[in-house]
Amino acid sequence: MPQFGFTQQQILEPKESGVRAVGRAGTISTPHGDIQTPAFIPVGTKATVKSVLPESMKDLGAQALLANAYHLYLQPGCDIIDSAGGVGKFMNWSGPTFTDSGGFQVMSLGVGFKKVLAMQTDTVQRDDVIADHKERLAHVDDDGVTFKSHLDGSMHRFSPEISMQVQHQIGADIMFAFDELTTLMNTREYQEMSLERTRLWAIRCVEEHKRLTIERTDKPYQALFGVIQGAQYEDLRRKASRDLGAMDFDGYGIGGALDKNSLSTIVRWVSEELPADRPRHLLGIGEPEDFFAGVESGADTFDCVAASRAGRNAAVYTKFGRFNITNAKYRRSFAPVTDDCACYTCTHYTQAYLHHLVHAKELLAATLLTIHNEYFVVNLVARIRESILDGTYYELKDEFLGTFAGRSL
């Protein structure tokens, strides 16, 4: 049974002198196959990429899928996925799989989060101060998080140990340590306190992971990635990277709310501190324009729901930005959905057909537009990888960002 591993194949030389090289092309090895990096990992939140067959995901170039421990814990229950032989087998996906820790979801889902956010701008950020807020669905303490299911309101608790147990039952090749989610609006004081909590949780995750790995020799090895928090603070990000970098993690996730302008800077701080022989995953990023910033700053893998969600909302990714296929000008356009795209959707269907499907509220619209958008991001990151290997990265970057006009056309 192959174990987990990561090899660097080509370092991306920075364009500016004096900047440390952190970008690279590499290969992550897992028991269910290799991932050639940089790579975009499409999200199958509830053990399905919404509206798309796994074979279609494979055909469009997806190397691995990322499912969500929080969602699967609530529904169908991780014991069921364990009995099914793990999430890959459950969902008919034979390649590598990831699960996130559930930390982000237990703290962000439900009605409470936005109100808590608003409140936090006016208050000293101590969780005991905001715990009593009526709307809050999640209460964080030093041992873990108590939260209310967004499905039925039932109460649940995640701790570092429980997250590890849940993720071991789900059985993905790559798991993430349980961390606390903060926001850019939290105070510096709260970020420091939270980061220490995440550090202590990381230690507990590694311990519980080791215990479970020894206990469950019937399963392929699951790799554990620590999650680097620290918000927008350089010293906190670097400290967290050194702290967790010294622990026995197989790789690292870069977490927390990142605004687009600071994304590159923050990922670079982290990449400079983390051990270079382990892969770095940028959690929940990104939009097409984010990949270049991420890769140059040292990110090896990415996941994001934006591409598939956009597809379900009739938005089509193109190299110029995105457009909405419901616009009347596509009603009788018999051109491919986008030009110069080799995806299944663009090679088999017209803009007029997709326009019709969306207006007729046909389910196939979601399928075809998700296939296109996922192809777009998977293929863009694959081209970034190729450009690192053949030394044309900066040409590709200039070409792409030269025409790409952001989110909507």
Next chain:
Amino acid sequence: MPQFGFTQQQILEPKESGVRAVGRAGTISTPHGDIQTPAFIPVGTKATVKSVLPESMKDLGAQALLANAYHLYLQPGCDIIDSAGGVGKFMNWSGPTFTDSGGFQVMSLGVGFKKVLAMQTDTVQRDDVIADHKERLAHVDDDGVTFKSHLDGSMHRFSPEISMQVQHQIGADIMFAFDELTTLMNTREYQEMSLERTRLWAIRCVEEHKRLTIERTDKPYQALFGVIQGAQYEDLRRKASRDLGAMDFDGYGIGGALDKNSLSTIVRWVSEELPADRPRHLLGIGEPEDFFAGVESGADTFDCVAASRAGRNAAVYTKFGRFNITNAKYRRSFAPVTDDCACYTCTHYTQAYLHHLVHAKELLAATLLTIHNEYFVVNLVARIRESILDGTYYELKDEFLGTFAGRSL
């Protein structure tokens, strides 16, 4: 360019003596390929089999698809489908296609129909009596039908000529003549009047079809099927069959409301009168148990939305009847969705996974259950064909109906 044709390959000998042989195995030839009959033709109402890729339909054995002239006329508009190169090209289906005439839908869709039906049981059935009924969305006269769109309430008119023009624009290989829909609740007097109207419309359809065929030499030949009405009356069904049988139709549809008990009898009356060298399509039928009655009585092809609609409602077809996958007993069942089924869904997914997808309201549930149910009916009719060819039809019928317990388990 191959034209339309039908060849009989094997006659099914009736089990009872003295009964005329009308069941058969054959081949329908169209410009887009052959259909081996008996065959079930899945429905793609709006130029898509809801939630399923055309390649999946081909893989499960579908030989042809049937779209709906009424729906496509309203959305996206048949001129758009014409510009796209016809419905097959529009929807990425290279095989043969059917369209119904729109007659059934213009008269049955919308809020009015059930109320009109109820009223008609108490009234002399003359369309001028019921035309004023407030709720009615369709008004029939001798020249055609004026109806209100179920989408936006706009007013439209179909006549035999317009139906032919619409279906020529949609460009399916097999079209149906425009007919009046009656119900089993109409009086005998109304049925006679309606049947004469449908006869006169059939003549107009043939004429308009000939005109359009000569006009549009840029397109492959489209075959036209006459539709046999006559409700539950033997003399009316036989007369309609003789009348339309003498006209220049390429094949025939058997229409009208048929209750399950009289289905076999009515189809037999029609099949005995129609010219044996032309195919017979049983419109809107059926459920698994209907195919045997239909084939023995002379039906060559079938279409019905039941299988896909059941799939979208979490109902799974099996040889014992159908069951609902949402039932709690499937929550941790890791058996295939059904036993002994070679379809994509049953060979790749468990009952537990489908149960999860339905409960999680995931779109893929509709896709996978539709694939299974369509495979079930397509494959059942394909097995009926094989059994006619190898002389084991009655064994297959006894075996299937011996275990099949009707609609729900």
